[in-house]
Amino acid sequence: MLLWRRAREKLLNLRQGKHPRQVLEWSGVATAIVYSLAVALNVGLEFWGFLLLVVSAGLIGWWAWLGGHRGILLLQLFYATAGIVGMVRWF
Numbered sequence: 001m002l003l004w005r006r007a008r009e010k011l012l013n014l015r016q017g018k019h020p021r022q023v024l025e026w027s028g029v030a031t032a033i034v035y036s037l038a039v040a041l042n043v044g045l046e047f048w049g050f051l052l053l054v055v056s057a058g059l060i061g062w063w064a065w066l067g068g069h070r071g072i073l074l075l076q077l078f079y080a081t082a083g084i085v086g087m088v089r090w091f
Contacts, residue, residue: 021066028059047090053083 031052038049061076063069 021063024059024063024066028056028063031056031059047087050083050086050090053086054080057083 035049035052035056038045038052057076057080061073061080064072064076
């Protein structure tokens with residue numbers, strides 16, 4: 001447990017250009033927007049849309065873990081699972 005806490009503290013203290021948590025948060029949001037459009041337009045991009053859902057859930061999940069947002073983390077785990085199910089069904 002102590003090892004995880006130290007790793008989390010190091011990640012929280014990183015600063016390169018933009019704050020890493022902002023990059024995770026907004027990258028996740030951007031991929032979620034593209035995912036939702038790809039699936040909603042129904043133009044044959046469903047597999048790639050679900051792949052973007054998994055990527056988005058990973059990015060936002062990482063952001064939630066770093067920030068201690070446990071409810072959002074649980075939601076992202078569900079979204080990642082739904083994305084994997086969607087990829088399997090559309091492949």
